[in-house]
Amino acid sequence: MTSTQVELDNIDRVRKGFEAFAASDIATLSELFDANAVWRAEPTGVLAGDYEGRDAIFAMFVQTAQETAGTFRAVPTAIAASNDKVFVQVNATGERHGSTLNAGEVLVFTLVDGRVREVRLYQENPSQNAEFWSA
Numbered sequence: 001m002t003s004t005q006v007e008l009d010n011i012d013r014v015r016k017g018f019e020a021f022a023a024s025d026i027a028t029l030s031e032l033f034d035a036n037a038v039w040r041a042e043p044t045g046v047l048a049g050d051y052e053g054r055d056a057i058f059a060m061f062v063q064t065a066q067e068t069a070g071t072f073r074a075v076p077t078a079i080a081a082s083n084d085k086v087f088v089q090v091n092a093t094g095e096r097h098g099s100t101l102n103a104g105e106v107l108v109f110t111l112v113d114g115r116v117r118e119v120r121l122y123q124e125n126p127s128q129n130a131e132f133w134s135a
Contacts, residue, residue, distance in 0.1 A: 032115060033115065047063070
């Protein structure tokens, strides 16, 4: 099956988003995320799970960095697209309160007109993440 140009463009945008996240480049992330974007995940310890709006999502990114003293990394290991969806397999790592995280995750991005409108996070091992993020 051949990818469409829209799918290839969406993959490129999501890759740029991961690069911007790693560099704490809020300006680029602001261009990529719709102001009304939503982030959907299971509540995990200090992380609320769902975040409504780009500002709330970015505040969660800041909280993640603060909770891990800047050690949190989300490194894509595989990316695919279908229509308006981009699927990213991620290795998430970090250190917090003497614990180490090394977890598999899948994020599903929905893009509309080239901007992220929704992200859904699925954890490979929810109990491992819950233990890491617990207060």
